[in-house]
Amino acid sequence: MTVTPAISEPAPPAGERPAHRDPNVLRWLGAYASSAMGDNVYYVALSWAAVQSGTPSQAGLVMALSAAPRALLMLGGGVIADRFGPRRVLIASNGVRCAAVVAVALLLLVSSPGLWLLGLLALVFGVVDAVLMPALGALPARLTARGQLARVQGMRGMAGRLANVVGAPLGGLGVALGGAAAAFGAAALLFTISLPLLTAVRMGPRPSPQEWPAAGGEATGHGPPAGPELPAGQELPGRPTAARELRDGLHHIRRNPVLARLIVVIALTDLGFVGPLNVGLTLLADERGWGAPGMGWVLAGFGAGAGTMSLLLTVRGRVPRAGLALSVAIAVGAGAIGALAYVPTVAAAVGVALAVGLLAGLSGALCGALLQTESDPAYIGRVTSVSSLFSLGLAPLTFPVTGAAIALWGTGPVFAASAGVCALGGILGLCSRPLRRAELPR
Incomplete structure (x- = not known):
């Protein structure tokens, strides 16, 4: 049985501008979409240049180099976002990324430096991503009213889907016209x-x-007061060390019953989700004889579902009983992930992938909105860094494990096991009273 949560569009409080009509939010959305498209173009260029400069295994190593600094430094990136402000961090991060790819492009035009340059670029991007990702998650809470955060997550989801659709072909066109x-x-x-x-x-x-x-409406009273951003290079008198700020952020998560359980739910969901939907899907398409076109149709079904849910959240703005809705969506979505390995045809797989996308789009947006509404603003960068550590740092490490497991036991058992890990996240949410009863602000 598919559960469809009721989605309402309450009138915003007096003086509260809907996020999709706020020019300030739209400027941020345009910056995010442009940067995300740049990411897609960069990955196409990097993979093409790496394949042209070395063996397939060497190219794979270059592509994986970003993961290590991202995983090791992500928590420190949250401290930086909270200390210096997310907007400043995003500006600096995109500036560094721009300078790095320009330098590599110029070197490729005048010489053939080899894989070492591409590996260095990948490492630079990994370090920058460790700082950029927490700031990206922390900024929306500083742009709009708390009641608009679910809508902002929907808008971000749509922009991300657009970047995926436009960015990769744009990168391919660039390679075709002028090389890497x-x-x-x-x-x-x-x-x-x-x-x-x-x-x-x-x-x-x-x-x-x-x-x-x-979210329940009471002041939390945790942590030291925090004012506006400081000018670059200035710090508050007696400001604690970065290590102390990191410990304070982790303590803030532990003592908030919703945040503590939500982080565990996010970790379980990501660890069970990304392997099958990346490496696993490729091997499944090969096993069933669907080929690259069939895999493309399945991915399109997932993208269509996630995009549709992002659009719905953007328009409607709020999901009542958000904690219950995200837990149910994760649990039902886990069943759909497990079923994906057993459908007989491409058409059936596309239908299942559409359901996975709808449910993943809903649960992902609600997780992001609840993280922001439950976090004290002084800690939101550090809270985001912890969730990003699992989503973007540790979860990709399951790729080789998924591939090796499928080689040993086949796609069916591995998809079922991964679905079980996802389902644990949904069950934990349903069994946790604080998370199950968590609400987004009106």
Whole structure:
């Protein structure tokens, strides 16, 4: 039985502008979309250049080099986002990425430096991503009212889908017209476009944690007061060390019953989800004889489902009983992931993937919105870094494990086991009273 949560569109409180009509939010959305398209173009350029410069195994190693610094430094990136402000961190991060790909593009035009240069570029992007990702998650809470955060997550989901659809073909076109150097140049241009848009974004003052109400409506009173961003290079007198700030952020998660359980739910869901939907799907298509076109149709079904849910959340704005809705969506979606390995035809697989996309789009947006509404603003970068550590740092490490497991036991058992890990996340959410009863603000 498929559970479809009721989605309402309450009128925003007086003086609260809907996020999809807020020019400030739209500037941020344009910057995010441009940067995300640049990411897609960059990965196409990097993979093509790596394949042309070395063996397939060497190219795979270059593509994987970003994961290590991203996983090792992600928590520190959350401290940086909270200390210096997410907008400033995003501007600096995109500036570094732009400069790095421009330098590589110029070197590729005048010489053939080999794999070492591409590996160095991948490492630079991994380090920058460790700082950029927490700031990206922390910024929406500073741009709009708390009641608009679910809508903002829907808008971000749509922009991400658009970036995937446009960015990869744009990267391929750049490679076809001028090789990897031209594609790297296109990525740099997209990163550059994001910079004036981010500069034009205006953030509201950061209230102190004592003034920030939790989703239930009561002030939490955790942590030291936090004011507006400081000028670059200046710190508050007596500010604690970065290590102490990181410990404070982790303690903030532990003592908030919703956040603590939500982080575990996110970790289980990501660890069970990304392997089958990346490596596993490729091997499944090969096993069933669907080929690359069949795999493309299945991915299109997933993208259509996730995009549709993002659009619905953007328009409607709020899901009642958000904690219950995300837990049910994860549990039902886990069943759909397990079923994907047993459907007999491409058409059936596309239908199942559509359901997976709808449910994953809903649960992902609600997880992001609840993370932001439950976090004190002084800690939101560090909270985001912990969730991103699992999503973007540790979960990709399951790729080789998934491939090896499928080689030993086949796609069916591995998809079922991965679905079981996802289902544990949904069951934990349903069994946790604080998370099950968590609500988004009106």
